[in-house]
Amino acid sequence: AQSVTQPDIHITVSEGASLELRCNYSYGATPYLFWYVQSPGQGLQLLLKYFSGDTLVQGIKGFEAEFKRSQSSFNLRKPSVHWSDAAEYFCAVGAPSGGSYIPTFGRGTSLIVHP
Amino acid sequence: DAMVIQNPRYQVTQFGKPVTLSCSQTLNHNVMYWYQQKSSQAPKLLFHYYDKDFNNEADTPDNFQSRRPNTSFCFLDIRSPGLGDAAMYLCATSRDLGRQPQHFGDGTRLSIL
Numbered sequence: 092a093q094s095v096t097q098p099d100i101h102i103t104v105s106e107g108a109s110l111e112l113r114c115n116y117s118y119g120a121t122p123y124l125f126w127y128v129q130s131p132g133q134g135l136q137l138l139l140k141y142f143s144g145d146t147l148v149q150g151i152k153g154f155e156a157e158f159k160r161s162q163s164s165f166n167l168r169k170p171s172v173h174w175s176d177a178a179e180y181f182c183a184v185g186a187p188s189g190g191s192y193i194p195t196f197g198r199g200t201s202l203i204v205h206p
Numbered sequence: 207d208a209m210v211i212q213n214p215r216y217q218v219t220q221f222g223k224p225v226t227l228s229c230s231q232t233l234n235h236n237v238m239y240w241y242q243q244k245s246s247q248a249p250k251l252l253f254h255y256y257d258k259d260f261n262n263e264a265d266t267p268d269n270f271q272s273r274r275p276n277t278s279f280c281f282l283d284i285r286s287p288g289l290g291d292a293a294m295y296l297c298a299t300s301r302d303l304g305r306q307p308q309h310f311g312d313g314t315r316l317s318i319l
Contacts, residue, residue: 100246123305134210134296134310135249142305181248185305192304193239196248 093118093186097197104172105205112167112200114182123185123192124165126156129199130178138180141165152176177204209233212297212311219287220319227282227314229297237303238280240272241296243313249296255280256303284316292318 094117104110116122123142127135139150146158156167165182179201183194210231219225229238237256241249253262255274269291271283284291294315298308 125307127310132312132315134212134312135298135308136310137307140305140307193251193254194308198248199246201246 093122093184093195095182095184095195095197097180097182097200099200100198101201101203103203103205106174107171110167110169110172110176110202112180112182112202114165114167114197116163116165116182116184118163118184118186120186121158121160123194124156124158125183125185125194126150126154126165126167127181127183127196128152128178129181135181138167172202172204174204174206177202210297210299210309210311212295212314214314215312216315216317218317218319221289222286225284225287225316227284227295227297227316229280229282229311230278231280231297231299231309232278233299233301233309234277235299235301235309236277237300238274239298239300239308240270240280240282241298242291243294243296252282287316287318289318292316 096115125140126138129135139148141148179199181199182197185192185194213228239254240252243249252266273281294313296313297311300306300308
């Protein structure tokens with residue numbers, strides 16, 4: 092079965108600084124990869140997804156992620172963070188299991204933005 | 207806008223008193239999921255429906271059950287809530303079980319007295 096690791100529990104950045112959130116997965120082939128964001132008291136919102144093709148994926152709210160097969164990684168980036176980006180970020184990995192591709196979620200990374 | 211709606215947003219129940227959480231969708235998606243999310247943890251899949259086919263995760267307690275009377279609605283029933291069941295419960299939908307991303311509701315925060 093696939094697994095996903097988000098090694099950073101918390102990340103603190105200053106507003107306007109760049110951001111990179113790490114995600115590593117364990118699976119033999121290329122899985123489906125997702126990043127979701129969760130604001131306090133709300134559900135998860137899809138930021139971007141990767142299935143195949145161009146390894147640099149653009150998402151909503153100025154986020155992008157890069158798939159690196161050699162490193163089994165799918166890190167999320169943003170060049171300039173806004174205070175409204177403070178939230179919980181989840182990486183999810185979908186791989187075939189029993190004929191379905193239900194994603195497995197990482198434990199999440201909490202982003203704190205300082206003014 | 208097409209969306210996933212969960213009711214209520216906050217639910218308080220007593221220890222051992224059955225409770226039902228509801229989820230509705232206007233997306234006409236085939237798959238509906240229920241997740242349990244505890245503080246600072248990843249969402250944990252409890253079960254999902256593909257149309258009317260019910261799929262229970264192996265480690266989902268028997269205390270948790272679900273109903274999907276039609277495409278639009280799905281319910282989570284907790285027969286005898288314990289203190290450990292206090293959590294956020296998230297409903298999600300997807301078009302199918304492949305590469306389609308999930309669409310989440312805003313969740314129901316369940317508290318147990």
